[in-house]
Amino acid sequence: MIGQIIEKEHIVDYKIVPADVDKTASLQYKLLAAQRLGNEFKSKTTIVFQTEDGPKRIETTVWSLTEQYIQIKNGILIPLKSIIEVEY
Numbered sequence: 001m002i003g004q005i006i007e008k009e010h011i012v013d014y015k016i017v018p019a020d021v022d023k024t025a026s027l028q029y030k031l032l033a034a035q036r037l038g039n040e041f042k043s044k045t046t047i048v049f050q051t052e053d054g055p056k057r058i059e060t061t062v063w064s065l066t067e068q069y070i071q072i073k074n075g076i077l078i079p080l081k082s083i084i085e086v087e088y
Contacts, residue, residue, distance in 0.1 A: 048085040
């Protein structure tokens with residue numbers, strides 16, 4: 001899995017930018033499953049997203065999913081078009 005591991009609390013230290021390829025449509029099922037795992041089972045998901053400093057990876061609970069973002073702890077939003085990979 002690509003991306004430097006960072007603590008989710010440090011996401012705010014990075015500028016999130018769109019990934020080279022927008023995988024929103026292909027990741028939709030995995031993101032819905034990650035949200036269900038987070039809400040029903042408090043299970044964590046590994047998410048790789050693009051920043052100006054290159055790909056970053058976090059392990060977190062997905063709290064909600066909209067058409068444009070996932071929301072994690074502390075109201076942090078990650079744009080779907082910035083997500084490179086999702087694993088759980």
